[in-house]
Amino acid sequence: METGLPSILIVDDTPENLSVLGELLQPTYRVRAANSGRRALQMAHSSPPPDLILLDVMMPEMDGYEVLAELRADPYTSHIPVVFVTAMDGTQDEERGLDCGAVDYITKPIRPAIVLARIRTQLELKRARDILSDQNAYLEAEVARRMAENQLIQQVSIHALARLAETRDPETGNHLLRTQEYVRTLAKALQHHPRFAHYLDNHTIDALAKSAPLHDIGKVGIPDHILLKPGKLTPDEWEIMKTHAELGAKAIAQAEQDAEKPVEFLHIAKEIAYCHHEKWDGSGYPRGLAGDDIPIAARLMALADVFDALICKRVYKPAFAIEDARQLILDGRGKHFDPDVVQAFTDHFDNFVAIAKAFAD
CATH class of the missing domain: 3.40.50.2300 (Response regulator)
Incomplete structure (x- = not known):
């Protein structure tokens, strides 16, 4: 038959x-x-x-x-x-x-x-x-394949740019990976919190984590004699160092203008680069923003960045013990950091420790 x-x-x-x-x-x-x-x-x-x-x-x-x-x-x-x-x-x-x-x-x-x-x-x-x-x-399979390919290209491009900044500051090691996972941990912990639920949906959390490695992209514009100085910066040098936040935001803003349509992760990356050194009490830089005026993405990045800086050795300081770093973060509650972000850090501190070990230098 x-x-x-x-x-x-x-x-x-x-x-x-x-x-x-x-x-x-x-x-x-x-x-x-x-x-x-x-x-x-x-x-x-x-x-x-x-x-x-x-x-x-x-x-x-x-x-x-x-x-x-x-x-x-x-x-x-x-x-x-x-x-x-x-x-x-x-x-x-x-x-x-x-x-x-x-x-x-x-x-x-x-x-x-x-x-x-x-x-x-x-x-x-x-x-x-x-x-x-x-x-x-x-x-459908072809669309999925191309989307996955575009996502991969996007991720590689982000990390290439972030690594470019990292080459100017070689002591950071796995800083990018650690801070990215710290930010993801905080975002997931706060996803259903009344103050953050409107912003932290799954899609935004992914975009936020993807954007996090670009937080210090502006360091490419800081002169070596300041960026790599082994001792304490002078007041004038410190003012120049602080410009990396604005330099990074401007570079990403230019990339946004060059894009044919809005790119979500670039918008988030710009907020992070520009505002991750702002402080909850308004004493940060470059704009002196306070409280909820600081973008949520930048508030999460602020804690992740400081915690990682504390537990890692730098040319200007030794590494802090992880429990000492935890206490310093707690001491910054309501001053440097959003109190609810600090609470999320406390509740998921074991995750932070595990990330620090998994991506140790």
Whole structure:
């Protein structure tokens, strides 16, 4: 038997009807027969499933309407076109069958030319639907592949830019990775907090974590004799060092202008770069913002950045013990840091410790 032929399942409790339809269809199609509704459901689950089902309505135990309902309820068989074959000719019965999901209605006694024409039409429609479904599946897979590729390019580009800044300050090591995960931890901890829920949805958290490595991108504009100075900066040098926040924000703002349309992560990255040295009490820089005027993304970055700076050795200081760093963060509650962000840090301190160990220099 030629396997490329469309397959048709005939369902009828009368052997004579099965024989008549089988003889009519077998020269052109692969034909299978079931003499009950229950057997039809079993055969419909074959692999591959039939291309079309000719289903008698009036059958004992399980009639055609019940069989059709179960076929439509099962994802594996829901797409198989079903043509009702019945001795009934009432309009209401035909409407009921079509309403239940049958694609056509053939009355007995059958007329061979009509049966073959309608079967051919339904098989052509199914083939067209299958082609369209395959094309849609291909397009969806291609869109997903390209989106994943674009996301990867975006991530690589972000880290390349961040690493560029890092080359100017080689002692930071895995600082980018640690602060990124600290920020993600804080954001997830605050996701359902009344003060933060409006902002911290899953999408924004991902964009925020993605943007975090660009927080110190402005350091590329700070002269080496200041950025790499092994001792304490003079007041004038400190003023120059503080300009890295504005330099970073301007660079990202320029990238935003060059983009053809708004890019969410760039907007967040700009907020982080510009405002992550602002303090809750208004004593930070570059703008002296206070409280809720400081963008949420920058408030999270502020704590993550300070904590990491405390536990890491720098040219100008030794590393603090992790418990001492924790206490210094707590001491900054309501002064340097948003109190609720500090509470999230306290509640998830074990996560911070684990991140620090996982990405240790």
